[in-house]
Amino acid sequence: MLKKMYYRKGKVNQGALFFNLFYLTLLFASCQTKVDDKKTEQPPNIIFIMSDDHAYQAISAYGHGLNNTPNIDRIANEGALFTKGYVNNSICAPSRAAMLTGKHSHMNGKVDNILPFDWSQDNFAKHLQTAGYETALIGKIHLDGIPQGFDYSNVLPGQGQYYSPEFIENGIKKTYQGYITQVTTDLTLDWLDKKRDEKKPFMVMYHQKAPHRTWMPEEKYFTLFDDTQFTPPDNFFDDYEGRPAAADQEMGIYKDMDLVYDLKMLDKEKEIKTPYRGMFQRQYDRMTDEQKKAWDAYYDPIIKDFKSKNLEGKDLALWKYQRYMQDYLRTIQSVDDGVGEVLDYLKENGLEENTIVVYTSDQGFYLGEHGWFDKRFMYEESFRTPILMKYPKEIKAGSKINNLIQNIDFAPTFLDYANVEIPKDIQGESFRKLVSGEASEWRDAIYYTYYEYPAEHKVKRHYGIRTDRYKLIHFYYDIDVWELYDLEQDPTEMKNLYDNPEYASVQENMHKQLQDLRKKYGDSDELTQQNLERFLDAKGIEK
Known part of the structure; x- marks a missing residue:
């Protein structure tokens, strides 16, 4: 605090005046140094790790006791564990399109695995490139066409293969000897170590195929879980x-x-x-x-x-x-090894403090719940996805985030950290201040859609809303069924409460919130019908 200036017989106390001028000079210099530091400070690097079909139940940090994933857990231990992470559309390509664009499926056009994805539209990698980032995409993306927004890409065609996998490196197809998970990790480490411009901040999307079907494990883990x-x-x-x-x-x-x-x-x-x-x-x-x-x-x-x-x-x-669980979890063990290698690289090369690391999956997966494997439904096990994140500069180690986060939020969050203006048409929200503890207000409901029917696995078309406690789902096309769940009383979603008089007010309120969300995100019955017709045309199914 500044000293008071005392006046004696109409004269200024010269000593006090000198002290305050000196203090103000130091204060100005200090503030100017901080401003200059902000200007010259390197933006954070970003490593966005995504696996395919990785159920949150199969990450030991979530406490289900199925397996041990010490390296993925490191991200939560050194940062934050998100307990309510969700996708917008629980199927591979649409989920990835939403993650890239920050928009729901009906807005980015990738509503299912059948219809094409338009790479010419905006995505967060393009904005990072413009802002001076070096960007790379390595592994699975499951979106046809040449990736845009990346200085380097080396991606799997389609689903990819577990053994002797093919990749497309900057448009050129190659086959690599070895096991897919290790190959993807090696390519990522090679880019980090040898291919990137070290004068620039980087963003690399390190995306694994595993544990996608057919769950072919690596030889070193054949016997894991035998007992x-x-x-x-x-x-x-x-x-x-x-x-x-x-x-x-x-x-x-x-x-x-x-x-x-x-x-x-x-x-x-x-x-x-x-x-x-x-x-x-x-x-x-x-x-x-x-x-x-x-x-x-x-x-x-x-x-x-x-x-x-x-x-x-x-x-x-x-x-x-038993057989399913053994092989599924064995493939995850190799994914965990790769995460460990990347985290170790960051630490050994002085990159740990200024690098954001996110681990997630393109959706959840059923590990026997309801007797199922696969995903697609809006029920929790496939709708919910793991999210773990660390950034030592802003995220307190051991944090837990219990808010409703969705995959459309990744794009604006990454842009926020990079101090890049978030485009107004992005529908997700940055959770940067939420995870740092600077803010607490957040959305109270999330919207979901699923379009790929009639198709593999025969999961009906549906859309719905989830709040912190309740879930409302509408199945349509060749069926017209509504479902309502009280997730506090029925977390495994076994009892449909729709038209239950005890939940009449809840049902009415959920319908209103659903209508409001559809309006907010620009969805409608007319648009749903258009997407249905596009799908039927692509499949050659008579309307």
């Missing part, structure tokens, strides 16, 4: 009472999971007959002779044992569940 007996979720044998859309799907572990394509029962005698045997054979044939030898040494005894048991009914369902 683990996984307990199925309580609703594994769900009867779907009061939920006709949930009943009419093709993603059941018992009835739809393929013995060869999904569970690796590729017997040499070809006695196990499935429609997808040839598809998995092609994946198997990508292995080298040495890899096949190791694979056969592990899987052949399992195949022999399975054939000897002649399992049926409940016993077969539970056997399939």
